[in-house]
Amino acid sequence: MKEAGLKTRREFLRTGLLGGSLCWTVPGFLQNTMLSLHAAADGQLVQGVTGKDGNILVVLQLAGGNDGLNTVVPFDHDDYRRARPTLGLSEKQVLRLGPKEKVGLHSALAGLAKSYEAGDLAVVQGVGYPNPNRSHFRSTEIWATATDAEKSSSTGWIGRYFDNACTGCDAAVGVTLGSQTPQAFAAKTPKGVLYEAGGRRRRLGADGEPESDGSMTMAMEADGEDGPAGGSIGDIAGSSGKIDALDFLERTEMDVQVTQKEIAAASGRGKNGVPYPGSWLGNQFALISRLIAGGLKTRIYYVSQGGYDTHTGQAGAHDRLLREMGDAVSAFLADLKAQGNLGRVTLMTFSEFGRRVKENASGGTDHGAAAPLFLAGGGVTAGLLGEMPSLAPRDLDDGDIKFNVDFRSVYATVLEKHLGVKSDPILGRAFPLLKAYG
């Protein structure tokens, strides 16, 4: 029976991409996985993983270092107002998270404020790690590998999740919306495919012109730098755990055949129940929602929004970035709710660091350290988690906010409570869990 499965698979490969003109040789690494695939999966794209079957994590990376202080704003705080004479937001300019709370969301995040009221959004405050690194690349790598700042690893935390909990899964267990496999996916047995909805990735900046007229988007993109897009799989692949290039190519060739069509089919089956903003990010979230509705058995979706490196002219740029993000995310959450899938999904945002408390002379902010992040979804217990770190100058670390919650506590919580797997084999040790799930 196994033999028959293998034969079918081979035939499928032969008639794949190029209309059957090629004879395929089965790469060595496949001999084992294919047998197990056929024995267990039998036509399924992805098998169930251990634990709570069917739950999905959507990771949204805010690349470039999002200004946490102007995202979840301590509007009432003297130290905040002093450090931010021009960029500081007053009570009137924020969306308060309840009458007792002394923090509010940036006014561009109206959609997220509604989700918070509806009980679908948690704000984790003061997330970071010891000995923060202020290099985009290094700090992104630390978040991706989930290692201590002084250590390095050749695999990412999502890749280790795949290695631990999804052996034998198809590559589409992880789907990245974009053109580069994120560093967090690096694994002993790399998995994950790339898929992108149409639409141009908008580049936002200080003098960014929003695009509106579809017929005019041809050669024109809005102004501004995208900033570090933040960490691709290759950043760490070469450092120690070397991936054999030919093996990798052969595996990718397989994935092209097997998964791309399945994804396109799932996207065709799924329907969006709500309108999405027309931004690139909006298109990606609309696609993720269709893939979920279309029954694709993906565990992790990963999408990245760039442009948060706001050294100059931050006010307008940050407003536009957060609006684009908040509008896309709240449409996504509403769509999932309409589908009845919100309970299965957690969306987690992160950024490689927050920004310096004190604004700079160019109307911007420089690289900082700890910052808040969002967890959203039906299973998430809404509210504020973690302590708001002190902004008093004496409590800062070289001008930057000290962390209260290790980011790996957030990962551990999501892994254990949402994806239903043990977190210490993936994160190297146990981290205290947050009360983010009921």
Next chain:
Amino acid sequence: MATLPASAWDKEKAGVLLQRAGFGGTPQEVEALAAMQPWQAADSLLGSPDLARAEPPASVTQPGLTEQQRFLRRRLDLLTPKDRGRKGAELYRAIRAEQEKRLTDLRGWWFERMANPATAAREKVVLFLHGHFATSEEKVRNPTVLFQQNQMFRERAMGPWSDLVLGVAQDPAMLIYLDGARSRPEQPNENFARELFELFTLGEGNYSEKDIQEAARAFTGWTVRLPKKAGEIMDEETTPPSFVNNPKWHDSKSKKIFGKTGSFDGEDVVRLTLQQPAAPRWITGKLWRFYTGSNPTEETHRELVSTWEENKGQLRPFLQAMWTNPSFYAPELARQRIKSPVEWLVGLCRQLERPLPAPALASEITTQLGQKLFAPPNVKGWDGGITWINTTSLEKRYEYASWLVSGTLGMRRLGDMDLGRLAIQSGLLEVPRPMIEGTPMEEPDMKKEFAEKRKAAARQARELLAVSPAPLAPLAAPEDRQDPARLVSRLSTRLLPGETTPPELQTRFRKAAGETAPLNDAAIRQTILAIVQSPVYQLG
């Protein structure tokens, strides 16, 4: 450093060198290299010093905007706020389209130099430097200064590393890209100093935050200026910004950098930085990775550093020594290096002895495959290696390969490419000119007219950008057509030089060739496709 003995030098190694040091080539070129001594082969690839001279493409040096647009640009602030918003947006789009067109032309010019056997290896070094000192048009927004940077790389690529680092520190494009141009003593911008240490010269962990802050102070005063004649209105299109050392903006007070104290300036920082022990390790490791696709072993790395130091950081003798080191051809390094999209495109055209696609298409192909020249993703450049390959990009490599082998004639669409945009980039379609008086674009009839024009231009673009089938005469001699096994062997030698084709691949290629002799053109193309649409072809 150990040198490969002449006795160990053969066609296989010559094929590897031609691919890694340049962009690959024909079997004849491989044989010519194999007939030389190893050192001579390396030397011949880099050629004579005058090859650094290059006439820029006309589009780059000539102003792109019309008189009317320049007039509007100057007058924009005189308009009412409402008009300013609308016309400003239109003007902005026209300027962007114009820049895109000039960049496309510049890319086409560079591709041609890469595809020219006389300049290929030098242009490969320039490509390395472009990725190493990454600078993107998305922020710089001026094709002329990007060309000037590119040419600076070309002129200094064979000399001392310190000249290149200093050249970059004073380069207008870099001063704009990493904000050095706006750094002032009262508020020094740390961006350039940080990347200089972290990415360009030393690597993380080899400097302190304090070194960055102090170096940023030392670089103050190095900025750009728009040269302006008396009475002339500043115009970036015709007169690109140039480097200027402005003492008024320089922080001349004492600084402490890498443990040394003095009233240092930018040149001092470059000197002090390159004296750090981490400096030769950083650049030699990066060059080794670029050319082999792997990290050097500790032993090789030590050898590389000592060769670097013996040559006082001169790139040309270092590269020649690296290319003739036995470790460069170690079996462990075979099949570890993935060709970059640019190398893949230029190399495939060279191996097929076919012309490059038109600039707009060539540029779009490498962009779709993940490498848009003059627009690296960030200051770290392209990550390279396995990041070039994912499900989407591999599928596209296979698709574009079929265009280059079989041509695109008769195809109604070019993949999912936006032909309207390519029409603009090819200069076939003018972007509607914004005007102070007259019909704005928002009016429906003008929009409709533009849509029609765009459609017609897209049709024209499809013809202009059409790729002809690769000519088969150079690829298959009459006697090759008589024997499928012989044809496969000939084509493998050409397309996979330095690779011993594993038996299972041989079978795959043989199957494509079929058993019928003489082979017709379709069977030959099928065989070529089987080879280039394979995982192993992506390596070199």
